[in-house]
Amino acid sequence: MDHSNEHANRRHDPSRVLALTDGVVAIILTLLVLELHVPELAGGQGLREAVREIRPSFTAFLLSFIIVAIAWAVHRDLFVLIRHTDRALVWLNLTYLLPLCLIPFGASLLSRYDREPTALRIYGLILVAMTLTRLATWVYVTGHAHLLSAPVDPDSRRWGIVLITVPLAGYAAAMVLATDFPRFSLAIYTIAPIAYFAGMLLARRAPDLEAAG
Amino acid sequence: MDHSNEHANRRHDPSRVLALTDGVVAIILTLLVLELHVPELAGGQGLREAVREIRPSFTAFLLSFIIVAIAWAVHRDLFVLIRHTDRALVWLNLTYLLPLCLIPFGASLLSRYDREPTALRIYGLILVAMTLTRLATWVYVTGHAHLLSAPVDPDSRRWGIVLITVPLAGYAAAMVLATDFPRFSLAIYTIAPIAYFAGMLLARRAPDLEAAG
């Protein structure tokens, strides 16, 4: 292999992009638990009651853990398809990490103000930004065949777009509904991961589409 | 190697699963130390006395460090056996990371309320969840030979189940005993790592079983 070839291969090697993403996800998963504060016992209060009071924090922790875990699993599926990176893809990925890093903040906001439209809108905005970058990455890489490890046919490409647009529309709807129907908005954020797992089971029958979702 | 083969290999490559797990463990090991607060000296108090007061925190730190270190060593031993991942294994591993991430919270709870049944029960619940996922992973991968780097015979498989069920039963017992015998419960959490090291020395004589424990 001549010099310029090796150089080109190293330039397009996605390994550091994956290392950075795995690192960021590992930290977010672990930071989420910092939201769970060990309760201070007020006079006469038992630890059992005190622990019960942090239950909303625990629910927010669990929900955010699952959302970040899904974001990582989806990222892994997508990069199974990607053999080479270019500068645009490096920056699309950095843009994906930005809303991901904001999830602990959104989760913390939601755990304290779970019926406040503003909190629900901010949480939705973070998820919309994340899903939008996912969509942009999908459209970009499937449009640049030399980046892929296997070609993606136009049908799979379109299916992929649909599969990402569904949660995107859901989060956008949750944002819009936050002002007048906060409970409905919260329900969407809770249902979204369930829909992902349902979709995963369906996708087992159509394995070619796996990487898109 | 043709395209679809390379694609399949990348899809089943466990490297990102390991990278995420190593990252999460590295962060947990380092976060545990944040529980050790530099003491503020009250009027007339010497630093020596003040440091003595944080001794329970230090014990909780040390115990949790050892438990997380064991969890990582066991995970490493298990994945020595695993050559390929599939979607179920990816999610079993993410499920393993969930209780792992909760250990700093459990340790913090235990360091402050080490005779409170609720604290002891929560710590036990975290360890039961972790060990249960380990058992599920063991049963799953040994039942799917194509995921393994070397076949596991039925005897080793059964032995592996026994070796994981022992601490599982211990933690479950510690949870049940927490209400009436908190000291006994705490003793089990302390003895468990010692039992692991004892088992490790025994396993040196039966190296085929190493990966299970």
Added chain:
Amino acid sequence: MDHSNEHANRRHDPSRVLALTDGVVAIILTLLVLELHVPELAGGQGLREAVREIRPSFTAFLLSFIIVAIAWAVHRDLFVLIRHTDRALVWLNLTYLLPLCLIPFGASLLSRYDREPTALRIYGLILVAMTLTRLATWVYVTGHAHLLSAPVDPDSRRWGIVLITVPLAGYAAAMVLATDFPRFSLAIYTIAPIAYFAGMLLARRAPDLEAAG
């Protein structure tokens, strides 16, 4: 391959240098968000107003996220060129990580005191130190051809020095101007990332220079 050869290869393998750098950047990106505190509502205040109050924190978060992301992208581009490390390069890289680790502190300082000359000078000092180490690394590796994966001709080397000296001069100017023209100083820190992206687009036409910038 004989023993001494393999040993030499391992000694000069840059992979752990990259792993450490990717880890540090992943943590910094994620720690930055810890600066965003979930607001406590004062009596009668709505969450919307409260969120508006943390807008300066959010701007500082965003700016620092982009600066760290650029620092990582530039580091990745540079190490595409580097095939071997030596002890000097290992320590140049550790020296690069030092100001990088200080960026969350600088960002936090700037978000609270964004018109204070001292805060602006400290932020500038961190960026100057970072850019200076980048310059030193560029000069060092391009002067040691055996470390490179492809030779860098004298022209590209000189261009690289110019491309790093421009932001260096900018940050130094921002430091000097901080006392008398704090707003101008702040403007430079904000414009610098924009200049990087502009330069990136220009560099697409001169791809040989990419690694320098």
Added chain:
Amino acid sequence: MDHSNEHANRRHDPSRVLALTDGVVAIILTLLVLELHVPELAGGQGLREAVREIRPSFTAFLLSFIIVAIAWAVHRDLFVLIRHTDRALVWLNLTYLLPLCLIPFGASLLSRYDREPTALRIYGLILVAMTLTRLATWVYVTGHAHLLSAPVDPDSRRWGIVLITVPLAGYAAAMVLATDFPRFSLAIYTIAPIAYFAGMLLARRAPDLEAAG
């Protein structure tokens, strides 16, 4: 390659040990900066004065950053020599990470109580524990030739022991001297990194010894 061979190779592959260590070091380096608190301005106080007050914190940050960076560089040099791991080496390495994780705590203690014998003794204890594990690892791996990528002759082995014993003795002396000569004790901690860099320059003339120090 037959199954049992591949299995044996994976079992002895040091890559996850390195990944965990790099992750822990990356987090420690980044956590150290959390000790630098953005000053709150008291009435009438300028930011400049306030920043001057956190200078001791900054010194402690810098010293600890350098000590952790050296610990990582030494670890990297050592593992250049190591081709295979076994269970004992995995646990020696986990034992090395324990005092490493305690350095941010020691640094924080030292930055607040830099003339207190107790603080100086605890800092010394952490460094003694770290250096002792390094010595144990060196003795262990050089005594098990099949773990090495290149054989280490008895002379180099003995030299390596001497090179690790020197700082070990220094830290032990600093601990003993802490009660009666706190300033002298602090001086040793400050001089140790300088001695390392001096030794590094000397070692350039005797490159075979590099991995030991």
